[in-house]
Amino acid sequence: MATLKDVAKETGLTVSTVSRVLNNRGYISEETRKNVYAAMERLNYHPNELARSLSKKSTYTIGVIVPHIRHPYFAELISNLENEAYHRKYKILLFNSQEKDEREKEYLDMCTRNRVTGIIICSGNIQMKEFKELNVPLITIERYLENGTAMVECDNYQGGKLAARHLIEKGCRHLIHFSGVRETAMPADQRAAGFEDVCKQKQVSHDAIGTSVNEYNALEYHDYIEKVLKEHPETDGIFASSDLIAAQLIQVCAKKGIKIPEQMKIVGFDDVNVASLTTPRITTIHQPIKEMARTAVELLIKASEGEVTPSRTVLPVVLVERETT
Amino acid sequence: MATLKDVAKETGLTVSTVSRVLNNRGYISEETRKNVYAAMERLNYHPNELARSLSKKSTYTIGVIVPHIRHPYFAELISNLENEAYHRKYKILLFNSQEKDEREKEYLDMCTRNRVTGIIICSGNIQMKEFKELNVPLITIERYLENGTAMVECDNYQGGKLAARHLIEKGCRHLIHFSGVRETAMPADQRAAGFEDVCKQKQVSHDAIGTSVNEYNALEYHDYIEKVLKEHPETDGIFASSDLIAAQLIQVCAKKGIKIPEQMKIVGFDDVNVASLTTPRITTIHQPIKEMARTAVELLIKASEGEVTPSRTVLPVVLVERETT
Numbered sequence: 216m217a218t219l220k221d222v223a224k225e226t227g228l229t230v231s232t233v234s235r236v237l238n239n240r241g242y243i244s245e246e247t248r249k250n251v252y253a254a255m256e257r258l259n260y261h262p263n264e265l266a267r268s269l270s271k272k273s274t275y276t277i278g279v280i281v282p283h284i285r286h287p288y289f290a291e292l293i294s295n296l297e298n299e300a301y302h303r304k305y306k307i308l309l310f311n312s313q314e315k316d317e318r319e320k321e322y323l324d325m326c327t328r329n330r331v332t333g334i335i336i337c338s339g340n341i342q343m344k345e346f347k348e349l350n351v352p353l354i355t356i357e358r359y360l361e362n363g364t365a366m367v368e369c370d371n372y373q374g375g376k377l378a379a380r381h382l383i384e385k386g387c388r389h390l391i392h393f394s395g396v397r398e399t400a401m402p403a404d405q406r407a408a409g410f411e412d413v414c415k416q417k418q419v420s421h422d423a424i425g426t427s428v429n430e431y432n433a434l435e436y437h438d439y440i441e442k443v444l445k446e447h448p449e450t451d452g453i454f455a456s457s458d459l460i461a462a463q464l465i466q467v468c469a470k471k472g473i474k475i476p477e478q479m480k481i482v483g484f485d486d487v488n489v490a491s492l493t494t495p496r497i498t499t500i501h502q503p504i505k506e507m508a509r510t511a512v513e514l515l516i517k518a519s520e521g522e523v524t525p526s527r528t529v530l531p532v533v534l535v536e537r538e539t540t
Numbered sequence: 541m542a543t544l545k546d547v548a549k550e551t552g553l554t555v556s557t558v559s560r561v562l563n564n565r566g567y568i569s570e571e572t573r574k575n576v577y578a579a580m581e582r583l584n585y586h587p588n589e590l591a592r593s594l595s596k597k598s599t600y601t602i603g604v605i606v607p608h609i610r611h612p613y614f615a616e617l618i619s620n621l622e623n624e625a626y627h628r629k630y631k632i633l634l635f636n637s638q639e640k641d642e643r644e645k646e647y648l649d650m651c652t653r654n655r656v657t658g659i660i661i662c663s664g665n666i667q668m669k670e671f672k673e674l675n676v677p678l679i680t681i682e683r684y685l686e687n688g689t690a691m692v693e694c695d696n697y698q699g700g701k702l703a704a705r706h707l708i709e710k711g712c713r714h715l716i717h718f719s720g721v722r723e724t725a726m727p728a729d730q731r732a733a734g735f736e737d738v739c740k741q742k743q744v745s746h747d748a749i750g751t752s753v754n755e756y757n758a759l760e761y762h763d764y765i766e767k768v769l770k771e772h773p774e775t776d777g778i779f780a781s782s783d784l785i786a787a788q789l790i791q792v793c794a795k796k797g798i799k800i801p802e803q804m805k806i807v808g809f810d811d812v813n814v815a816s817l818t819t820p821r822i823t824t825i826h827q828p829i830k831e832m833a834r835t836a837v838e839l840l841i842k843a844s845e846g847e848v849t850p851s852r853t854v855l856p857v858v859l860v861e862r863e864t865t
Contacts, residue, residue, distance in 0.1 A: 261649070261652045263653065264655070265590055265599065265654060268590055276633075284615055284619035285615050285616050285812075293609050293634070297634060297635065301635075301636075306633055306654070307634045308631055308632065309633075309634040311622045324586070325589075325631060327586045459817070463817065466817070466819045466821065489813075489817055492788065492791070492817070493817065494790050494819055
């Protein structure tokens, strides 16, 4: 592989002049600049960004830790994070924790050892103490973290309200909310609060039923849904805490001969691709994933530059009406 | 942040002794080793992997370039690549090309400048010349590349045969294959060949209809499917080149009142989560994505260590029967 010295030799310039061209430092004539870049191209010389990172103290790398890459919500989120990073000349180091404590710890350690500019984390198990002395900005998306730099979330409470109002307006009187994972406190829990508040106000019967970590990790809810529907045969409207659960709900209803939307109305959450791929397509609460990703990347970069950033940013949600209501 | 010098001072050892402990070099007593690690923990010292990478000439990083993270096939593939890399102490730098030439070039350049150990690429537009002097192993998954190190693919031809045989056995006599993107040659094209060969042999009428890059990039096929069904009203069996197309096909059939599987039978390809989330669930050709990911990572590491590796590895597919046939 060609080195800086080879480029200097090829152009007849000194190493320090070539280095000045690369680092855009001091006065360099346009002709010299052109010569250097032409020689780099001829020699197939690539500046070593590792070496540059060491001296510049920034790697322009963002560590992203998610629980499940294959979950459509996280796939969509990662896609947007990568795009926002790209436009700011940053790279993404991607880590899939599978919600396992030991993997999260190892990933944090990898991030530190590789001197990432900051970390965006959407995985829930990490203990606060692990973060205390990380020395890099730590942004969470839809997760609580006491020692984090900033938290980005959607308006989960409003999402719950929108779902309840919509189902009630469509005539439902026996509502169920398939809520999130029971063991871990997360912003998504506010969906239940918003949902419940509207149901109480409108005096509509409602139940909130939490899923378990096992179901979440397997992305598999069929048995759980069947059990709940058997125990609540009067149900005519369901708010599912993800489009993934809503899609599986449609399947269980089809199996049991329950017609959607005639006998059962469903509102999902997230508005990721699966919501548009089911038959019928899912009415859902749209999370502004693109804007959440942009906010997270911007906050991370600002914080890494020493700026004071908001500790909590809440972005608005809307209801997208499709065919399940 | 604590440095190697701080650890030396804390332990009363020399910097070179501490360095020998970290690099596992030369004789070090168990007591010294323990002292050093205890001091590292007390001082919250993290070895700088960037600096180590520079001297070791390996970054233990794999660049992964895909066209669309949010496509369920690539989300599944990335998830498996990350897992295989993790178990070998490698990290993933993730890049989303959106099938754009200029982004692929920039990403390759980023990979080179950051001294990745190798690159796994599943994006189709890159010109061969870009790779000629990369000097790192380049593994493609389901893509052709003349100057690549190794190609990993599933048995696409066999997949096409399995789909045709299954549809014909189920009684279909007017078949259509919604094949891949027309502009780019890729291994998936062999699905059409396998499909056609069986149809010819069994003397069943068949048509192969390619999708365009626009539809592929938008992941949106509804209009295209409607048009094709209008032009081929006699169709009673369809082989869709991805589960994503099959899911949208189910939606168009529902809209037009075509009953699945009674009036229309469908076989998808990939067997990613969407195949199990639609109603009815999709009969599909299962790609061994986990094994393909493992093979790609293993080949990359072996090639980076100078081993001779197979230039082409084909992994078997199977048909998974669900509810669309």
